[in-house]
Amino acid sequence: MPKVTEEHKKKRRREILDVAKKVFIKQGxxxxxxxxxxxxxNMSRGGxxxxFSTTDEMYKAIIAENDQSFEAYFQNLMQMKSYWNALLIYLDDLERSAYDDVRxxxxxxxxEYLVMTWREKERIQFFKDRVDQYIKLFAGLIESGVKREEFHPVQSSEAIALMIINxxxxxxxxxxxVGADxxxxxxxxxxxxxYLRYVLQVKHIE
Amino acid sequence: MPKVTEEHKKKRRREILDVAKKVFIKQGxxxxxxxxxxxxxNMSRGGxxxxFSTTDEMYKAIIAENDQSFEAYFQNLMQMKSYWNALLIYLDDLERSAYDDVRxxxxxxxxEYLVMTWREKERIQFFKDRVDQYIKLFAGLIESGVKREEFHPVQSSEAIALMIINxxxxxxxxxxxVGADxxxxxxxxxxxxxYLRYVLQVKHIE
DNA sequence: ATATTAAATGACAACAGTGTCGTTTTTTAT
DNA sequence: ATAAAAAACGACACTGTTGTCATTTAATAT
Known part of the structure; x- marks a missing residue:
């Protein structure tokens, strides 16, 4: 084919990313x-x-999408009246997905990517940025809770956020x-x- | 060389493992x-x-040694009069090594090995065994503390142990x-x- | 000293994966 | 219809890694 619409190209790109994601998950x-x-x-090598000329490019594209959809999910949590409840729901989701669809x-x-590539200097910034991004989300939630006097934390929001992430x-x-059980x-x-209930000194629990 | 003592072979094996460990750490x-x-x-390919005919065999040999020396370290901790102090020392060591020599x-x-190979069914048992082994160590420490009425845990020893490990x-x-800082x-x-002080309900603190 | 044994060597064939590029195919414009 | 443009194709040369094995070398026994 030839001189084709931007839309067509986007679709092709999508197809490739979808396939790549599946393969990554299946075999690492x-x-x-x-x-x-x-x-x-269902494309040729050259196509x-x-x-994409490396699997690395594909990974970066997929992870960016993933992070974006996590942020969307998180914005949703932030809409709740109680931030403590938001955290509880987050924890529920974590538990459920660990049982249901982790694999x-x-x-x-x-x-795998993290653990395999951290030695390459140019990637460290990439990882640092991601950590910051995630800390920011959770620390933001905690600080919002503080403003509303729902939380009275005994540690910095960032430290608590990192504990959640970890x-x-x-x-x-x-x-x-080894399986969820x-x-x-x-x-x-x-x-x-x-831990959270203690360090956040949550008022109006549940 | 030829028909050589067991000792010589052991030494050779050691040399190879030492080299392999260095290389693994350096480049993954x-x-x-x-x-x-x-x-x-400083050996030949055939030598x-x-x-060892795969890097996998080398890894297994090295990790076994590592686990063994961790157990020795842990037995040492268990000699202390206070199990809470033992935990504190362990945490200190963790902190120090995260700053000093993690890399x-x-x-x-x-x-890396874990994350890369968990898909292979035959390795899952290997991982399960290791998790059990480590849980056993920490849960053992906790239970010893309970017997001595130093701890009055509000969760199972295994759950607490796993939280430490995680x-x-x-x-x-x-x-x-991203660096210790x-x-x-x-x-x-x-x-x-x-978390630990709360769930263990530590008496006679520090 | 010499023979025996096996440890150690390193060249090599086989294989897997990569990136390229001349060719083919299909779309759009005329 | 036809021409122009570029998307898609897939064969191929190249590279890096593996596992082997005929040969060399050195330790031990006699």
């Missing part, structure tokens, strides 16, 4: 070759290469590798709740 | 080829192959990728202390 980032994605797509999610791919990560990682997801979420 | 597990290790060693440690390689992991992982190691350790 590093184990995925360009050839794998070419085979899984795929004209959109179908892109999360593990993100870990526990989230740990729960996901372990669930994926063995990872004691329920217990871990409960532990985080215990 | 997956990025390390047999050829890399051959070059880094190395006669001891020289084998920990990140272990993550935080440990998260702190290491983040420290390595950005990972707010001090804060995270403090958070864990807060």
């Amino acid at each position: 980032f590093q184990a995925t070759t360009m050839s794998d994605i070419v085979s899984a797509s 795929v290469y004209s959109y 179908e999610g892109f999360g593990i791919v993100a870990y 526990t989230n990560d740990a729960v996901y990682l372990l669930s994926m590798t 063995k990872a004691r997801v329920k217990d871990q979420v409960k532990s985080l709740k215990i | 597990f997956q990025a390390t080829t047999m050829s890399d290790i051959v070059s880094a060693s 190395v192959y006669s001891y 020289e440690g084998f920990g990140i390689v272990a993550y 935080t440990n992991d998260a702190v290491y992982l983040l420290s390595m990728t 950005k990972a707010r190691v001090k804060d995270q350790v403090k958070s864990l202390k807060i």
Whole structure:
């Protein structure tokens, strides 16, 4: 084909990213070759290469989309009347997804990428930015709660935010590798709740 | 050379493992080829192959040694009069090593391996066993504390143990990728202390 | 000293994955 | 219809890695 609409190109790009995401999740980032994605797509080698010339580019595109949709989900949480309730719902969702669909999610791919590539200096900024972005979200929620006098934290919002993120990560990682039961997801979420209720000094609970 | 003592073979094996460990830490597990290790060693390709035929075997050997030395360290902790103090020392060590030598440690390689290989069914048992092993250590410490009426936990020892392990992991992982400061190691350790003091209901503190 | 044994060597064939590029195909404009 | 443009194709040369094996070398036994 030839001189084609922008729309068509966007669609092609989408198709490739969808295929790539599936393949990444199924067999891991590093184990995925360009050839794998070419085979899984219904395009030719050259065709795929004209959109993305490395799996790394694909990863970056997918993770950006993922982060964006997490932000949307998070904005939704922020609409709630009670920020504590928002946190509880977040924790519920975490628990549920650890049981239900961790293994179908892109999360593990993100870990794999992180753990595999942190040695390359030029990527460190990328990771730092992502950490900041996520800290900002949760710290923002906490500070909003403080303004409304729902929370009276005994630690900095950032420290608490990071604890949430870290526990989230740990729960996901372990669930994926040894299963949600063995990872004691329920217990871990409960532990985080215990910690949060204490450090946030939550008023008007539940 | 030829028909050589067991001792000599052990030494050779050691040499190879030492080299492999260095290379793994420097460039990551997956990025390390047999050829890399051959070059880094002062043996020939065939020589190395006669001891280990994959990097996977090397990894398994190294991680076993690592786990063993962690157990030794832990047994040491268990000798202390106060189990709470033992935990505090453990947390101190965690904090210190996150600042000082995370990047020289084998920990990140272990993550990489975990995250890269969990899809292979036959490895899941390996991971499960390791998790159990570590839970057992910490849960054991907690239970000893209970027997001595130092602790009066409000959660199961295993759940608490896992929270320690998870935080440990998260702190290491983040420290390595974005640095100990950005990972707010001090804060995270403090958070864990807060959590522990509450769930363990520690008596005779410090 | 010499023979025996096996440890160690390194060249090599086989394989997997990459990136390119001349060719084909299809769309749009005329 | 036809021409022009570029999207898509896929064969291919290239590179890096692996595992092997005939050969060399050195330790031990006699």
